[in-house]
Amino acid sequence: MxxxxxxxxxxxxxxxxxxxxxxxxxxxxxxxxxxxxxxxxxxxxxxxxxxxxxxxxxxxxxxxxxxxxxxxxxxxxxxxxxxxxxxxxxxxxxxxxxxxxxxxxxxxxxxxxQYVMDENYFRRIDAMHYVIEHDDGQQTRELREADVVLVGVSRASKTPTCFYLANKGIKAANVPLVPDTPLPPELFDIKVPVIGLTIDPDSLIEIRRTRLTTMVSGGNPASMRSTSYVDPEEVRGELLWAKRLCARHGWPVIDVTRRSIEETSAAVLNIIEHPNPAGLPG
CATH class of the missing domain: 3.40.50.2300 (Response regulator)
Known part of the structure; x- marks a missing residue:
């Protein structure tokens, strides 16, 4: 029809x-x-x-x-x-x-x-500046000034989620989780919510391969397969390690696999407004 x-x-x-x-x-x-x-x-x-x-x-x-x-x-x-x-x-x-x-x-x-330059407007601008200055683990000494800190492995949508939250006036910092790399001590000394983002291994591998295609000259598939960044076993181990880390510190985890940035941000806001020690299911 x-x-x-x-x-x-x-x-x-x-x-x-x-x-x-x-x-x-x-x-x-x-x-x-x-x-x-x-x-x-x-x-x-x-x-x-x-x-x-x-x-x-x-x-x-x-x-x-x-x-x-x-x-x-x-x-x-x-x-x-x-x-x-x-x-x-x-x-x-x-x-x-x-x-x-x-x-x-x-x-x-x-x-x-609703778009006048009032207090809320300037809060959104401040939040945007904060996100830019505290993206990917930058200036961790100022994490206590955040409204929320997102943690997760590379390419788990931390940065775009932070920018979306900034448009809501939320100061969001993000810190990458990298195996064998020490986390900033400030992360364990702040009172603001720390939330983990995770993703299905296959989806993450596909996202990382796409990313590598834009970074590696010519997008040579052989060179991409040789790196642990997209190795299926390595990626699964990395995600499992990150989940266990979040569980150990009581940080709730959001699975972003089937969520849009808007939906992930809504889940983050739910946790900020209604803290759930057990984390967010799914």
Missing amino acids: KRRSITLHLVSGGIGQTLDSLARACDPHFPDVDLEFRHWNLVRTRAQLRQVIKGVASEPGPVLSSLTDAPLQMDLEEGCLRLGVKLLDVMKNTLNFLEGVTGTQASEGSAGG
């Missing part, structure tokens, strides 16, 4: 991150439909909105809106009605729901209000 194609217009007064995340989260639930996203971000004037209406007219399709400007939202509703396309005001529906459960009327918001 031929897959249907639908153009989904995402209209935002900000950078459009909320709508984009929502649309992409819904997309996999419609495997028989190709959703083609059209982003209309930073829509804050009537002239900009007229361009949106023209775009929707040229590629008719449903509209998701998170506009906070009431007159602009009304103009968008009227435009969609004329064009005969469906519109869902995501912001209004969410605010109505929260008004009901809080018993408080929502105040008027400004476009992109």
Whole structure:
């Protein structure tokens, strides 16, 4: 059966991150439909909105809106009605729901209000700088300033997870676990959570081989097989050693094999907010 194609217009007064995340989260639930996203971000004037209406007219399709400007939202509703396309005001529906459960009327918001340069914004910037300065075991003397420290073998997603956490305002350091290499003493003297990341051996070997292909001139398979970095027995032993190390020190472990960076970060945040001495299963 031929897959249907639908153009989904995402209209935002900000950078459009909320709508984009929502649309992409819904997309996999419609495997028989190709959703083609059209982003209309930073829509804050009537002239900009007229361009949106023209775009929707040229590629008719449903509209998701998170506009906070009431007159602009009304103009968008009227435009969609004329064009005969469906519109869902995501912001209004969410605010109505929260008004009901809080018993408080929502105040008027400004476009992109969640992105103002407030205390949270500067915390995210500070966290990003911290991650850069404390990546891969750098400046371990400052580990006590972290909100969380991730440990794991090479290519276990420590760095990308730290950067994702930094975008949430979390100062995350990471320390590599390398057999026969002493760990920094500061790691055992801090009060912040230390969390291990592990991964399936076969997946890790594949990731490391891909990495070596970009590093070794010509990507010679023979030279890659000769290194313990991708030797199956060595890799399994390395992962087992790392798991035992974490268990010995009571550090919870997250298996990142079938997790996206976002899911791994969510698991880290769960441990930070709800410490689990037994570690995270799976």
